Amino acid sequence: MRYRLLIAWRYFFARRHRSVVNIISRVSLGGIIVCAFSLIVVLSVYNGIGQLTQQLFNVFDPELLVESTEGKQFHCSDAVLAQLRAADGVDDVAPIIEEKAWATYRGHQAIVQLRGIDSHYTRQTGMDTLLTDGYWPLGRPSHGEMPYIVLGGELYYHLGISRYSNSAIQLLIPRRSVALGTTLEEAFNSSMAYPTGYFVIQQDIDSRYAVCDIALTRRLLDYADDEYTALSVSLQPKANAKKTREAITDILARAYHDVHFQCRDRMEQQPLYYKVYQSERLAIYLILSLITLVASLTLVASMRLLVLDKRDSSHVLQALGLTERDVRGVYIWQGMMIVATGCVVGLLAGFIVCLLQQHYGIVKMGENFVTEAFPVAMRALDFLYVFLIVMAIGTLAVVTTVRQTPVFRTRP
Numbered sequence: 001m002r003y004r005l006l007i008a009w010r011y012f013f014a015r016r017h018r019s020v021v022n023i024i025s026r027v028s029l030g031g032i033i034v035c036a037f038s039l040i041v042v043l044s045v046y047n048g049i050g051q052l053t054q055q056l057f058n059v060f061d062p063e064l065l066v067e068s069t070e071g072k073q074f075h076c077s078d079a080v081l082a083q084l085r086a087a088d089g090v091d092d093v094a095p096i097i098e099e100k101a102w103a104t105y106r107g108h109q110a111i112v113q114l115r116g117i118d119s120h121y122t123r124q125t126g127m128d129t130l131l132t133d134g135y136w137p138l139g140r141p142s143h144g145e146m147p148y149i150v151l152g153g154e155l156y157y158h159l160g161i162s163r164y165s166n167s168a169i170q171l172l173i174p175r176r177s178v179a180l181g182t183t184l185e186e187a188f189n190s191s192m193a194y195p196t197g198y199f200v201i202q203q204d205i206d207s208r209y210a211v212c213d214i215a216l217t218r219r220l221l222d223y224a225d226d227e228y229t230a231l232s233v234s235l236q237p238k239a240n241a242k243k244t245r246e247a248i249t250d251i252l253a254r255a256y257h258d259v260h261f262q263c264r265d266r267m268e269q270q271p272l273y274y275k276v277y278q279s280e281r282l283a284i285y286l287i288l289s290l291i292t293l294v295a296s297l298t299l300v301a302s303m304r305l306l307v308l309d310k311r312d313s314s315h316v317l318q319a320l321g322l323t324e325r326d327v328r329g330v331y332i333w334q335g336m337m338i339v340a341t342g343c344v345v346g347l348l349a350g351f352i353v354c355l356l357q358q359h360y361g362i363v364k365m366g367e368n369f370v371t372e373a374f375p376v377a378m379r380a381l382d383f384l385y386v387f388l389i390v391m392a393i394g395t396l397a398v399v400t401t402v403r404q405t406p407v408f409r410t411r412p
Contacts (some may be wrong), residue, residue, distance in 0.1 A: 134197015
């Protein structure tokens with residue numbers, strides 16, 4: 001085995017005269033470099049875009065979301081909230097009251113997902129820093145007798161609101177446990193709310209959500225002071241999420257025997273997004289692997305011509321005592337060196353390009369995007385997977401070609 005590798009090493013680094021065989025060999029090496037480079041760059045950019053999207057979701061979605069499994073709303077007293085905030089791994093707990101509402105503004109209408117929050121939620125998410133226009137209303141005095149509301153960007157413009165608007169939005173929610181009346185006043189609870197600005201987080205959020213003080217949603221839904229639809233839980237930096245979830249559900253189970261709760265993390269809150277993300281990632285691997293397979297055809301041609309060109313050298317090796325199997329092994333090792341060199345050079349070039357993009361943002365995304373340049377996130381596992389994929393496809397092409405190509409001249 002060792003002498004095969006040594007001879008292959010000598011062939012690989014030997015000076016080559018100009019010939020069609022050497023040109024094709026360089027082309028095949030370049031093809032492998034381009035494939036490895038493309039694989040790692042595309043995956044790193046996709047990782048960056050996925051990471052950016054997850055960060056946008058994470059701004060709005062809590063680390064853990066507690067909900068009842070048996071109904072929309074549930075009761076949670078201040079004493080139980082205090083126990084939850086004191087649980088191991090819990091940084092803070094914020095109550096949420098969320099419901100769909102009918103919003104009207106100067107003849108424009110929309111169905112909004114109205115999320116009522118308090119100051120605890122603001123500290124958890126930092127949403128007060130994400131306003132594109134306007135100001136964050138929580139903690140400020142009301143607009144006269146009128147509460148404040150902040151909307152998603154798409155919803156804001158859909159309703160025809162602008163920074164110069166001075167009118168209020170009317171919010172209507174059907175009354176609970178009351179038969180449908182003949183007028184709006186009988187069928188709906190209504191309230192006026194003054195829009196103070198809008199946020200831009202993610203399209204699905206921006207087109208549906210409006211955020212207001214929890215007191216407004218409580219009044220519209222006729223909820224009691226200890227009645228909520230969900231609890232937002234933020235974790236301490238080094239908390240064990242699994243143990244914290246168990247502690248939260250245990251506290252709630254002891255406090256409310258007749259109600260069952262579920263505690264979902266961010267992945268479980270957005271299951272469709274994460275499934276699509278993983279599926280697209282797998283599709284990228286498959287598509288780029290197919291491109292690598294097609295590019296390996298140049299390697300097949302190169303190895304076949306290389307073996308045929310060195311048949312005189314093969315006879316010399318045979319005269320030195322090497323069998324036909326040993327000679328084929330030499331060419332297989334030489335081919336694998338070509339594949340490995342191309343793969344390593346391609347990965348190194350991809351790493352340098354991604355590093356430059358991370359620090360200098362060379363390739364821009366254009367205007368009206370969340371970020372100016374294409375985001376990039378390199379992962380060690382991607383480098384390992386790309387190396388294994390390229391090496392596996394390249395080795396298969398080399399071994400198959402060398403085994404099917406005669407290494408000695410046929411004598412008449």
